[in-house]
Amino acid sequence: MKAKKIINDPRNVVTELLEGLVWAYHGRVRKLEGVNALVKTELPPGKVGLLIGGGSGHEPLFHGFIGENMADGAACGNIFAAPTPDVILAATRALDQGKGVLYLYGNYAGDNMNFDIAAEMAAEEGIATRTVRIWDDVASAPPERVDERRGIAGDLFVIKVAGAAAATLDSLDEVYRVTAKARDRVRSMGVAVSAGSLPETGEPTFTLGPDEIEIGMGLHGEAGVSREKLLPADALVDKMMQRILADLPFRRGDEVCLLINDLGATTMMELLIVNRRVRQILEREGIAVHDTIIGSFCTSQEMAGFSISLMQLDEELKRYYDMPARSFGYTRA
Amino acid sequence: MAKTHLTIVETVQMLLHVCHGMQASKDLLSEADRAIGDGDHGVGMARGFEVAQQRLESQPATTLEELFKTVGMALLTSVGGAAGAVFGTLFRGGARGLAGREHFDAAALASWLNDGLKAVQERGKAQVGDKTMVDALQPAAARAQELVSLPLEEALPQVAEAARQGVERTKDMVATVGKAKTLGERALGHPDPGALSTYLILQYMAEYVAGRSDTATPP
Numbered sequence: 001m002k003a004k005k006i007i008n009d010p011r012n013v014v015t016e017l018l019e020g021l022v023w024a025y026h027g028r029v030r031k032l033e034g035v036n037a038l039v040k041t042e043l044p045p046g047k048v049g050l051l052i053g054g055g056s057g058h059e060p061l062f063h064g065f066i067g068e069n070m071a072d073g074a075a076c077g078n079i080f081a082a083p084t085p086d087v088i089l090a091a092t093r094a095l096d097q098g099k100g101v102l103y104l105y106g107n108y109a110g111d112n113m114n115f116d117i118a119a120e121m122a123a124e125e126g127i128a129t130r131t132v133r134i135w136d137d138v139a140s141a142p143p144e145r146v147d148e149r150r151g152i153a154g155d156l157f158v159i160k161v162a163g164a165a166a167a168t169l170d171s172l173d174e175v176y177r178v179t180a181k182a183r184d185r186v187r188s189m190g191v192a193v194s195a196g197s198l199p200e201t202g203e204p205t206f207t208l209g210p211d212e213i214e215i216g217m218g219l220h221g222e223a224g225v226s227r228e229k230l231l232p233a234d235a236l237v238d239k240m241m242q243r244i245l246a247d248l249p250f251r252r253g254d255e256v257c258l259l260i261n262d263l264g265a266t267t268m269m270e271l272l273i274v275n276r277r278v279r280q281i282l283e284r285e286g287i288a289v290h291d292t293i294i295g296s297f298c299t300s301q302e303m304a305g306f307s308i309s310l311m312q313l314d315e316e317l318k319r320y321y322d323m324p325a326r327s328f329g330y331t332r333a
Numbered sequence: 334m335a336k337t338h339l340t341i342v343e344t345v346q347m348l349l350h351v352c353h354g355m356q357a358s359k360d361l362l363s364e365a366d367r368a369i370g371d372g373d374h375g376v377g378m379a380r381g382f383e384v385a386q387q388r389l390e391s392q393p394a395t396t397l398e399e400l401f402k403t404v405g406m407a408l409l410t411s412v413g414g415a416a417g418a419v420f421g422t423l424f425r426g427g428a429r430g431l432a433g434r435e436h437f438d439a440a441a442l443a444s445w446l447n448d449g450l451k452a453v454q455e456r457g458k459a460q461v462g463d464k465t466m467v468d469a470l471q472p473a474a475a476r477a478q479e480l481v482s483l484p485l486e487e488a489l490p491q492v493a494e495a496a497r498q499g500v501e502r503t504k505d506m507v508a509t510v511g512k513a514k515t516l517g518e519r520a521l522g523h524p525d526p527g528a529l530s531t532y533l534i535l536q537y538m539a540e541y542v543a544g545r546s547d548t549a550t551p552p
Contacts, residue, residue, distance in 0.1 A: 055414075080371060081414035113418035113456050117409065198371065205371060220371060223519070 002202030003302060010200045014056045014078055021063055024328055029066050036083065037091040038063050039073035048175045049073070049095030050166040052104045052159055053088065054111050054151075055080040057199070058219060060329025061155055061298040062105070067327030070163035071104070075118075079199055080220055082110030088118035092127055100128030100172035104162050104179060106151025107133040130176040134158050136188040136309060138247045139216025139225045150218050153261035153298035154186035154309040156330060157321075161311075164320035182317055187247050188259075188309035189240045192217035192224070196264055196301030205300075215239060219263070219300040233270070237277040240308055245285065250312060252286035257293070257321060259309040264299040266306050271295070278308060290318065297329060335484035336542055338438035345394045347437070347541040348404055352386035354537035355379065355530070362530060368523040369508070374416055378530055381412035381420070397437055401428035401445065416527060419457055419466060423531075426452020439488035440481045446474035446492070464506035464520065466527030469499035473535055489539035496532040503528045 007013055014036055022031050022038065030041050036056075043049075052062045053075030063074040073091045077083035092101050103119065105111045112133065119129045135146055136154030161182035166175045192214045195204035206221030208214060213231070216224025231239075250256065258278065260271050271294050282289055290313055298307070313321065325332045339347060356379045363375030385407035394400060401424050409421025427449025434441050450470050459465040476495035480488040503525040507518055 078373075078413050081373065081377070082418070084410045084413055084417055086410040108415075109457065110413075110415035110418065113415060113422075116456070117418060117422075198373075200376070201372065203372070 003197035003204070005197075005199055005202070007199055013199045014076060017056065017059070018063065018076060021328060025066070029328075032090050032094060035087045035090045036076040037073060037087050037094070038066055038076070039091060039094045040066060043072060043095065043097065044167075046097055046099060047072070048099045048166045048169065048172050049092070049097065049101035050104060050162055050175070051075060051088070051091050051095055051101050053077070053083050053091070053115075054105050054108070055082055057301055058299055060296070061153075062159075064329030065156070065159050065163075065327045067163075067325065069167045069323050069325040070327040070330070071159055072166070077110075077114075080205075082108065082114045085114050085117040085121060088115055089121050092118060092122045092129065093125070096122075096127045099170070100130070102162065102166060102172060102175050102179060103129055103131040104159060105133060106155060107135040107147070107149060108151070128172055130172055132158070132162070132176065132179045132183055134183055134186075136183075136186045137216075137218065138187050138189050138243055140218065140222070143247055150222065152188050152190055152219060152309075153259055153307045154188040154311070156259060156261075156293070156297045157186050157257060157309060157311040158182045160325060160330070160332070161317055161320045163325060164323040167323070168320070178316065178320065182311065182320075185248070185312040185314075185317065186309060187244050187250075188307050189216060189244050190218075190224075190261075190263065190307030191215050191236060191240065191305050192221075192263070193230075193266065193304040195221060196299075196303035199301070205303075213305070217305070219298070219303075233273045234277045237274055237308070238281070241278060241281045244308060244310060245281075245287075248310075248312060250285070250287055250310060255288045255290050255313045255318070256282070257291045257311045257313065258282075258289050259293045259297065259307075261293075261298050261307045261309065262296040263303040263305040263307065264296065265302045265304040268294070271306060274306060274308070291321070293330075336486040337484040338436035338441075339485065339542065340436065341394050341397065341400070344397060344400055344437040345389055347538055348400060349386060349389055350541040351534055351537040352382040352389065354540070355382040355533060356386075358530075358533055362526055362533075365524060365529050366526040369520040370526065373414070374526040374530070377412040377414060377416050378420070381408040381417060384408075384411040397431040397434050397441065398428045401425070401431055415457070416530075419453055419527065420530065422452045422456045423449040423466075423470070426456075437485065439477070439483050439485050442485065442488060442492065443474070443477035443481050446470065446477045450474045462506060462509075464503050464508040464525045464528075466525065466531045468503045468506070468525060469496040469528035469531035472496065472499045473531065486542050489535065489542050493532060493535040493539045496528075496535050500524050500528045500532050
């Protein structure tokens with residue numbers, strides 16, 4: 001059955017959502033002419049640029065995270081498809097103020113290649129760039145092949161820290177160092193309950209049986225670690241937390257930030273029931289929670305399910321995490 | 334007499350024939366992608382080759398290198414996703430060795446495919462057996478290298494055939510790179526859509542050089 005979506009011409013989905021988003025930013029963000037890229041209207045002179053981006057359809061990720069102490073711009077691809085090098089390059093030019101631009105995005109083959117091509121083009125124009133790819137999904141590859149993992153909701157933590165670092169630090173290399181450190185300390189895992197659908201076709205991106213769930217499934221229906229019958233929330237959270245905690249590993253005495261992210265169609269009620277169990281486990285393990293974020297930050301259309309992300313803090317990361325931030329999709333007072 | 338080479342003007346016509354053919358293959362490619370991916374490969378490739386066609390028609394032909402770069406840039410900036418990066422790189426990266434050549438002959442074909450293969454592998458890190466377009470491109474490039482002294486008209490069908498056999502082999506492969514890798518064995522039995530596109534591009538080139546306009550048949 002085709003999904004019901006409130007859209008106009010499916011081919012204009014991305015452009016139209018970006019236009020709507022620009023209005024929602026109330027003048028703080030503008031769209032670049034002729035390409036699907038958004039940038040801040042006012043950039044402090046001499047600032048290291050922070051450019052994020054990826055396929056659209058995961059709102060508010062990425063383009064919803066532009067703002068004060070957040071990203072300076074976003075390069076937006078079609079639904080679930082990486083942005084093209086010309087879009088990334090246009091945004092790079094708009095953000096570079098002589099200090100270079102940090103590229104920060106999820107680790108997917110299409111994004112990697114397109115951002116790399118743009119980085120080469122930028123270098124030819126004398127613009128310095130460095131790249132941090134986010135690979136927080138523990139279900140997508142074993143720890144020894146961490147660079148093959150996908151980027152999922154943990155993106156928010158890395159963008160938060162990178163945005164604060166890019167607003168504070170004076171060199172691209174330093175912003176890169178802090179951002180890579182945040183990336184290396186984030187671990188996530190998701191579970192899919194039902195599929196989202198592509199606006200162009202209305203077809204679901206994968207199929208799950210009526211009583212089936214898939215633990216570790218990716219944002220685009222990529223296979224996870226196991227497909228099983230629907231479990232009670234506590235049993236499900238136990239399984240997920242076991243893998244997340246063992247992976248970094250998170251240890252007794254650690255201080256973490258916690259994100260419970262809705263993939264699009266899971267209710268706040270369910271997320272809160274999940275949070276209850278997550279906190280019971282963290283308390284038992286002696287891990288302190290510095291901050292909790294619960295809601296829709298990295299979605300996949302009307303996909304039902306959620307993910308749990310933890311970021312292990314140290315003094316430096318905590319300082320950047322605690323700086324106020326303001327964007328469409330995430331604000332910290 | 335078999336056609337030994339194409340002039341610049343004829344090469345434009347050959348590339349336009351490829352553009353038309355790839356747009357006509359939209360449903361075929363999307364169907365292939367639905368089996369192992371998210372089903373947008375045909376849409377992306379059709380959009381890319383439509384833009385390539387517009388640029389080829391609006392820009393006067395100058396050199397072989399420029400022609401292939403024009404197609405490459407069009408694909409790079411309009412297909413999107415991994416496919417745009419890979420096929421854009423095939424044409425752009427493969428254009429390097431075409432500099433200074435005045436005819437598109439079997440040697441130019443071999444140069445394009447081998448330089449293109451190298452550039453694609455540097456970009457995407459895929460090896461033969463990973464169930465990607467490299468599985469069609471590598472055997473095509475190798476065959477082209479063996480046939481550099483043949484007339485273009487005789488070389489191209491053999492090069493396209495090598496690519497077609499590569500597409501066949503992808504049916505028995507489990508993807509190890511790209512989004513399809515997470516499908517694991519669910520991808521078995523299905524050809525890789527990127528490999529299929531590689532074969533179709535070569536098949537449409539062969540068709541033009543043979544003076545035929547019959548449609549390429551999927552493997």
